[in-house]
Amino acid sequence: MLEALKERVNEDAGLVRRGRYLTTTFLLQSGETCWLVSIFEGRVVSVTRGPFVMPSSAFALRAAEAEWAKFFLAKPPPGSNDLMALIRRKVLKAEGDLGLFMAHLRYFKEALAKLRPVAAGAA
C-alpha cells in the first residue's frame, strides 16, 4: 500500500521543496501491518514494510485497515477525507513527537494524499 509513496512524493518538486527542513522517520500502521517511512530534506528515501523487532520512529500514525482504505479512495467520503478528520473521529491515533508532525502537517497530509488514485484525465 505505502510503497508508492517514495516515487509519488519525490516527483512533486513543490512538495519536496516545502519539506526541505524535514528529516525524520515515522511509522504508519494499518491494522497489523506497519511501515517505516524515512524522509531526508523532504525526499522520501525509504519505505520499509514490517514486521519489525524494535521499530524506532519520531511518531506513529495508527488506524484500522478499513479506515485507511476509505482515506485512500480517489474521493473519500466525509469524515475520511483528511488526517484531522480521522483524528476527530478517534479512528486515527497519532503518537510520539507530534510537534514534528504538526510543524510539517501540510507536508504529511499532502504526502499521504499522494497515494490516492488520480482520476483519468485529471490534472
Next chain:
Amino acid sequence: MSATFEPIIGRYMHLDLFGRPHRIYVEEAGRGTPLLCLHTAGSDGRQYRALMNDTRITARHRVIAFDMPWHGKSSPPAGWHDEEYQLTSAQYTTMVLTVMSALELDKPIVMGCSIGGRIALHLALEHPERFRAIIGLQAGAHVDPYYDVNFLHRPDVHGGEVCGAIVSGLVGPDAPEKERWETLWHYMQSGPGVFKGDLYFYKIDGDIRGRIAEIDTKRCPLFLLSGEYDYSCTPEETAAVARSIPGSDVTIMKGLGHFPMSENPDVFLNYLLPVLDKISA
C-alpha cells in the same frame, strides 16, 4: 489591460469595546436590508468577498462584514503584547451588538460561520428582538477538543503554516482551487495565537448545549446551513441543533465544507439565495 474595481468599500471604525478603544475594519457593499456577516475563527471578513460582489445579493441587501479585533485589518487593542487573547461568549455578543449600534443597523439579518454560527445561536437565544432573521453556517452547540490547540501558538511551530494545515481538510472536495487556497491563505495570515484564542470560545466558553432548546424561532426565524464535509461542526451536530429548536430551518449543503461562503461561493449562493427569499417574503 485596464484595472477594475470591486464595489466593496472598506473603512476603519473607532469605537470602545469592553471598555477599551478599538480600531475596527469594516467592509460593505450593496443597498437594502442589512446583512451582517461574521467570519470564522482565525480568519477575517474577506471570507464574504463573493457575496459582496454578487448583484443577486447586493441589489437587495447591504452586506457588511467587520474584522473582529485582532483579525484581518482590525488591530488588537493597545497593550495586546502583554496579553493572551481569549474570546468569550460575553465579549463576542457585546462586540456584535456594539458594532450593530455603531453602524445604526436596524434589525439586520445576521449570518455567522463556525464561531460566527455559534454566536448566532447565542444571539438567537439572548437577543432575538434585535434581528430580522439569524443564519447559522456550520453552527453547532459545542465541539469537543480533538487536537491539542497549543500547537497553534508556540515558537517552534510556524503559526501560519499550522493554522492553514489544520483547517485545510475542512474545505470541501469540490472547492475550486483558487477559492480553496484563498480561504487557507486567510488562516495563514492570522496573527500569533489568534486562532487559538478564538477556539477558547468555540471549544470551551461558548458551549450552549444546555440552553439550545430555549431558542424561540417565533421571536426570530433561524436558518441553519451546514456543509456535508465539515468534520469540525458535522452535519449530524447541526441536525441535532435543529431537532432541539422547533421551527428552525436546516439544510445540509452537498459537497461543501466548513467555509461555504469562501471555499465555493457559487455553490453556496444556490443555498443562500432561497433562504434570503424566505426571509424577505
